[in-house]
Amino acid sequence: MVAGPGRGRLPGPRLSRVTVLGAGSIGCFVGGCWQAAGLDVSFIGRPSFDRDIADHGLTLSDYSGWAASLPPDRVDYRTRPDTLASADIIALCVKSGATADAAREIATNGRPGTTVISFQNGISNVDVLERLLGDRFTVVRGMVPYNVAYLGDGRFHKGVAGVLYAEDCPETRSLAAAIGQSPAALKLSDDMLGIAWGKLLINLNNAVNALSGRTLIEQLRERDYRRVVAACQREGLRLLRRAGIEPAKVGAVGPGLLPWVIGSPNWLFRNIFMKSWKIDARARSSMADDLAAGRKTEVDYINGELVKLADRLGIRAPVNGRIVELIRNAEGGAPPLAPAALRAAVLGN
The missing domain is CATH 3.40.50.720 (NAD(P)-binding Rossmann-like Domain)
Structure with missing residues (x-):
């Protein structure tokens, strides 16, 4: 609102x-x-x-x-x-x-x-x-x-x-x-708290972009990267429902549809959704910029917020928890991950 x-x-x-x-x-x-x-x-x-x-x-x-x-x-x-x-x-x-x-x-x-x-x-x-x-x-x-x-x-x-x-x-x-x-x-x-949670769901792409080592457009063109983002978002939505938190719509797509849009097949995502998003060819996530500059990232305040919410609920957030681990590895010098490698590292398939 x-x-x-x-x-x-x-x-x-x-x-x-x-x-x-x-x-x-x-x-x-x-x-x-x-x-x-x-x-x-x-x-x-x-x-x-x-x-x-x-x-x-x-x-x-x-x-x-x-x-x-x-x-x-x-x-x-x-x-x-x-x-x-x-x-x-x-x-x-x-x-x-x-x-x-x-x-x-x-x-x-x-x-x-x-x-x-x-x-x-x-x-x-x-x-x-x-x-x-x-x-x-x-x-x-x-x-x-x-x-x-x-x-x-x-x-x-x-x-x-x-x-x-x-x-x-x-x-x-x-x-x-x-x-x-x-x-x-x-x-x-x-409704700024709802907007903050809605933005956080979108920001779950930041860590994947950082782990890819690519620009946002290059990363988003790869469905395996997007599948990881969609899995993070689905897990986040389940946690928010369990906690009674309603994320607000931020941008063109509502929270409930985000994982479906992000994880959609390449022909649909590239020809329909990506064309409607205004993303400069040079754009990268702030987390990618932090990794490139050798700075500590904000992963604890994005994916890590969902891990903390899961802890408060007495359950686990394995997908977002694994992303936090991989970003820690990247902060220590681990190289970028190719699309299939990141999918396997997070989703195991």
């Missing part, structure tokens, strides 16, 4: 400044689009991005051909949390494993009353933020449905269609209105 009534919070202070905390590929693209739309944005992130942006500025593009550029002297990118104290909105884009550290940084440097929007993968980040930030900050669940690739020299490319989501409340209404029409436009919902 979109544009619902919200929680009835009292309006916060007038929106005047946004700080993107964890400004990597997603954060730079989103914050850069918001600045291009006229918002006052600052960025906090890694020294490597700081150097590149200081030299080249921000260049933003997407699959449709849209592009925008911000010169270096217009981009306020820092490696220290200096601008948290002046932020009205903090867009949190750190990797899920860094959520607790980011919350402590916000608690120490942020201004009480600031709205923190979690644009992170997984389900449990908001719980961590609410526990550590308490009543001093307004924590809002958000969702990013697309991948952004860093092309070097300050260039960030959105390779997949979609708009951002956030919980409907006075602060996000002001933010959405200020952003307007943009490749990083913001859609509001009063």
Whole structure:
């Protein structure tokens, strides 16, 4: 459900400044689009991005051909949390494993009353933020449905269609209105937990893409890879039904149909479904980017969320559990798996 009534919070202070905390590929693209739309944005992130942006500025593009550029002297990118104290909105884009550290940084440097929007993968980040930030900050669940690739020299490319989501409340209404029409436009919902679970079911492809070593289009063309994704999704749907959780529709296909669509024969998938999805030829999953960069992945917050849910229900999640094991092997240097090899490793047939 979109544009619902919200929680009835009292309006916060007038929106005047946004700080993107964890400004990597997603954060730079989103914050850069918001600045291009006229918002006052600052960025906090890694020294490597700081150097590149200081030299080249921000260049933003997407699959449709849209592009925008911000010169270096217009981009306020820092490696220290200096601008948290002046932020009205903090867009949190750190990797899920860094959520607790980011919350402590916000608690120490942020201004009480600031709205923190979690644009992170997984389900449990908001719980961590609410526990550590308490009543001093307004924590809002958000969702990013697309991948952004860093092309070097300050260039960030959105390779997949979609708009951002956030919980409907006075602060996000002001933010959405200020952003307007943009490749990083913001859609509001009063069912963000359902949307988060719906997104997680789609994100189960991330690990398969990472294990394949291929672009998204190359990986999705192979039915054996898609069969593994479909098995992860079917297992996830069974767990959610057992837990009484209803995932929301995210994108063109509802949750119940996802495994059928993903696992369909090549002639049907390639000629019908894939043609309707806007995926850039360069697009890869964020998990694939993490493996390529030698970083720890977010598998614990995607497939691992289902493993944890199964544990709470007193049952097993063998398919998603096996994917977590294989990603751990890949983090340790194991090579990519061919389609039939991955199918055999996960499904045993």
